[in-house]
Amino acid sequence: MTNAALEHANITVSDPEKTAKRLCDLFGWHIRWQGEAIHGGMTVHVGSDNSYLALYTPGKRTSMPASSYITTGGLNHVGIVVDDLDEVEKRVADAGYEPHSHADYEPGRRFYFHDDDDIEFEVVCYETVPA
Numbered sequence: 001m002t003n004a005a006l007e008h009a010n011i012t013v014s015d016p017e018k019t020a021k022r023l024c025d026l027f028g029w030h031i032r033w034q035g036e037a038i039h040g041g042m043t044v045h046v047g048s049d050n051s052y053l054a055l056y057t058p059g060k061r062t063s064m065p066a067s068s069y070i071t072t073g074g075l076n077h078v079g080i081v082v083d084d085l086d087e088v089e090k091r092v093a094d095a096g097y098e099p100h101s102h103a104d105y106e107p108g109r110r111f112y113f114h115d116d117d118d119i120e121f122e123v124v125c126y127e128t129v130p131a
Contacts, residue, residue, distance in 0.1 A: 082124070
């Protein structure tokens with residue numbers, strides 16, 4: 001069996017540069033690349049040295065579906081693993097986003113938040129869950 005790892009996911013956002021800056025601030029990531037993309041659009045690659053999100057905006061605006069959970073091929077959420085859940089939750093709240101749906105269960109603790117484009121992020125820490 002070949003060892004496989006997720007390298008990136010490509011997500012359409014309203015402002016790739018603004019979204020990339022926010023993700024860098026929240027998660028300590030960096031911009032790996034940015035430039036022109038298909039359909040007259042632009043993309044910013046933001047993440048770590050091993051994986052990233054490609055944040056794309058088309059040259060022409062489109063409308064978003066009502067809910068990704070009922071749209072085949074829709075994005076339900078992006079999961080981000082962090083070392084210190086409480087620290088990142090504070091950053092998220094300080095940035096003006098509302099952490100919700102907290103859960104502590106094996107294999108970790110987590111919360112969710114929605115960004116300016118209504119993309120849901122799950123933030124999880126795989127530490128020992130209190131009994």
